[in-house]
Amino acid sequence: MKKILVIGGLGQIGSELTAEFNHCYGNNNVVVADAVDDKNGIVKNNVFEKIDVTDFNAVESTIKRHNIDTIINLAAILSASGEKNPDLAWRVNIDGLLNVIRLGIQYKLDRVMVPSSIAVFGPQSVLYNTPQETVLTPNTMYGVTKVIGEMLGDYYFKKHGLDFRGIRYPGIISHTTLPGGGTTDYAVEIFYEALKHKTYNCFLSAEACLPMMYMPDCVRGTLELLEADRSQLKRCGNYNLSAMSFSPEDLAAEIRKHIPEFTISYAPDFRNEIAKYWPASIDDSAARAEWGWKPEWDMSAMVADMLKEVAKKVIK
Ligand code: NAD
Numbered sequence: 462m463k464k465i466l467v468i469g470g471l472g473q474i475g476s477e478l479t480a481e482f483n484h485c486y487g488n489n490n491v492v493v494a495d496a497v498d499d500k501n502g503i504v505k506n507n508v509f510e511k512i513d514v515t516d517f518n519a520v521e522s523t524i525k526r527h528n529i530d531t532i533i534n535l536a537a538i539l540s541a542s543g544e545k546n547p548d549l550a551w552r553v554n555i556d557g558l559l560n561v562i563r564l565g566i567q568y569k570l571d572r573v574m575v576p577s578s579i580a581v582f583g584p585q586s587v588l589y590n591t592p593q594e595t596v597l598t599p600n601t602m603y604g605v606t607k608v609i610g611e612m613l614g615d616y617y618f619k620k621h622g623l624d625f626r627g628i629r630y631p632g633i634i635s636h637t638t639l640p641g642g643g644t645t646d647y648a649v650e651i652f653y654e655a656l657k658h659k660t661y662n663c664f665l666s667a668e669a670c671l672p673m674m675y676m677p678d679c680v681r682g683t684l685e686l687l688e689a690d691r692s693q694l695k696r697c698g699n700y701n702l703s704a705m706s707f708s709p710e711d712l713a714a715e716i717r718k719h720i721p722e723f724t725i726s727y728a729p730d731f732r733n734e735i736a737k738y739w740p741a742s743i744d745d746s747a748a749r750a751e752w753g754w755k756p757e758w759d760m761s762a763m764v765a766d767m768l769k770e771v772a773k774k775v776i777k
């Protein structure tokens with residue numbers, strides 16, 4: 462890898478992945494692209510390109526202009542936003558992905574990485590210690606696009622040798638950039654509300670247990686898979702990855718260890734229906750065996766760190 466293009470680089474994961482790529486590969490070798498302007502000044506040390514991933518020519522000219530040999534495509538419409546606008550979710554998550562895949566083949570890119578999600582699972586999947594291989598019948602448009610994305614990656618790897626890689630991320634918790642319209646967003650919002658108002662009204666039910674991961678593990682795992690020797694990998698874009706699992710009431714209890722007066726109430730909305738059919742826990746033995754994955758952050762360490770970091774932003 463010499464020159465990396467991060468599409469969707471202004472988002473929750475892209476903004477932090479770019480910082481790590483800068484550290485590992487040098488900021489001159491990392492180009493950040495997104496469909497929106499960088500109004501919050503996220504990109505400080507990289508070339509920024511405003512492009513829409515659904516615009517084939519724009520992605521192609523960016524690849525050519527910067528001599529790109531690796532693409533990380535993070536541009537996506539997440540689960541809750543996707544249910545509000547399924548057509549847009551299809552366009553960005555599938556048409557955009559196909560642009561990246563076709564250009565990856567045309568320009569013989571070294572590798573292409575596109576995340577999947579626990580949203581690939583659904584009512585017929587095994588929902589505890591969910592295995593790598595199980596029935597995938599998602600009940601959201603987002604989940605549908607993620608299943609198809611995994612299958613397209615596999616297809617183009619086998620037919621055209623495109624080195625396609627991806628992780629089924631769990632809900633990602635972080636404090637740098639806010640999450641972008643998912644079902645697991647509550648697990649970030651709760652910290653801001655706990656510190657600002659000592660109370661939080663949760664859009665999931667108390668017992669909705671989901672797999673989650675703290676951003677430092679997400680960034681490290683992504684880099685590890687990106688760097689892994691292809692000959693060690695038995696699959697492409699669908700690695701299960703696990704770190705911790707908790708419900709809103711578990712998380713609230715952990716926050717109360719730091720803020721004893723914190724209270725939580727529940728007003729489950731349509732996102733609770735999505736969460737109901739996502740796994741409670743994940744079996745990530747394939748990632749552990751094939752590329753050495755091991756999480757470092759558990760819930761109590763994550764909560765302590767989130768409260769410390771979010772406090773710097775909300776308590777002046
Ligand atoms: P996000 O919503 O925070 O960021 C996505 C970025 O893509 C945004 O900056 C947005 O402006 C950009 N974008 C949207 N449409 C675009 C388009 N047409 N062209 C170019 N850019 C466009 O999302 P994220 O949380 O950073 O997720 C990144 C990837 O990881 C996605 O594929 C998502 O499905 C996956 N994922 C995320 C999580 C999570 O909890 N954050 C969990 C599982 C999987």
Ligand code: AKB
Pocket residue numbers: 539540541577578579580603630631632633642643644645646
């Ligand atoms: C979402 O909730 O949509 C994302 C995801 C788990 O894919 N955070």
